[in-house]
Amino acid sequence: MAVRRLAPEAVQPKDFVFTQSMEDWAKAQIAKYPEGRQMSAVVPLLWHVQGECGGWLPKAAIEAVAERLAMPYMRVLEVATFYTMFNLEPVGRYFIQCCGTTPCALRGANDLMAFLGERVGPQKTVSADGNFSWLEVECMGACCNAPMVQINNDYYEDLTPETLGKVMDDLAATNEAKAGSQIGRSGSEPFEAVTTLQDATLFDGSRIGAWRQRFEEEAKAAEAKAAEAKAQAEKTSTDARVAEGDTRPAKPDAGRPIERPVTNAEGQRAASGQEPTRPDARAGASSTDKATVAKNDTREESRPSPQSDKSFVGTPVKPEDDRPVAEAKGDTTKEAGTPPSAEPPRRDGSESKPSTGGTYEKPSETGEK
Secondary structure (H helix, E strand, O other), X not given: OOOOOOOOHHHOOOOOOOOHHHHHHHXXXXXXXXOOOHHHHHHHHHHXXXXXXXXXXXXXXXXXXXXXXXXXXXXXXXXXXXXXXXOOOOOOOEEEEEEOOHHHHHOOHHHHHHHHHHHOOOOOOOXXXXXXXXXXEOOOOOHHHOOEEEEOOEEEEOOOHHHHHHHHHHHHHHXXXXXXXXXXXXXXXXXXXXXXXXXXXXXXXXXXXXXHHHHHHHHHHHHHHHHHHHHHHHHHHHHHHHHOOOOOOOOOOOOOOOOOOOOOXXXXXXXXXXXXXXXXXXXXXXXXXXXXXXXXXOOOOOOOOOOOOOOOOOOOOOOOOOOOOOXXXXXXXXXXXXXHXXXXXXXXXXXXXXXXXXXXXXXXXXXXX
């Protein structure tokens, strides 16, 4: 991008003052922004002031905008020099911007600029009558109707040097000229016979149904392909496990909610003729109003009479394999309720730690005292 500087001091006006109409317009624009965000209106104000100054921004006008928005002058100057929509030098009453980008250049933009150079003079030069000045610019976005120019706020397209000269003559004489295409076409439609988009099915909706059906078929095919790939991957994984000797059955239910019958252990026991384990289930099984009647147990429960407030049951003696066991003297059968302190010592090599108050004798290797 070329360096953009202010116009020379010789052409700069000495001052600039907001008129009442400009002040009213500025207040309306500033009111669109929240309190404390008035600086956001700098671009609209500069654009409006440029129109009031004949299409360009003098230094005094930039300073007036900065003062009106309570902004540093340098901040406003940065905006004015950054955007090419702001002209920093005087322009003609009709400012011509000629697009020189590739599409327009291929369609004759160089011929247009040569014509402007002959009629007006070099770029940034104002004609002697003050009506015209011109400048080469980048793409203006009307490539289909190239070559084209923008004069003030209007586009003029499909130009030749002759038609551009006629537009300039009309503006200079009557301040009016036909904007848009200069060869009579509407918008950007083909300027010759229309050869594309002639199929009626493009506009009656039938193509949309065909496209939808194709998309649905493609989606189903993709789903089937994904399912086949998944099944193949599972088969490959199973084959690999079998090859490695892992014959564990697969678990198809792993990670999936499977509905199974509720287990009723008490009911199953009653149905098979066994006694229920819970007292409430045992009472229900003996009831005649139940669908399944369990077999009543008429055995009497034998409970040992407690000899004291504590009950002690010893561990029966079990000689181990291939180990000498000392001959028991007397009756060594332990009785329920015999405290540990009164138990005779065992001689089978599996004696436990003696209880408090008892005696302990280490057995000999032969098992005798």
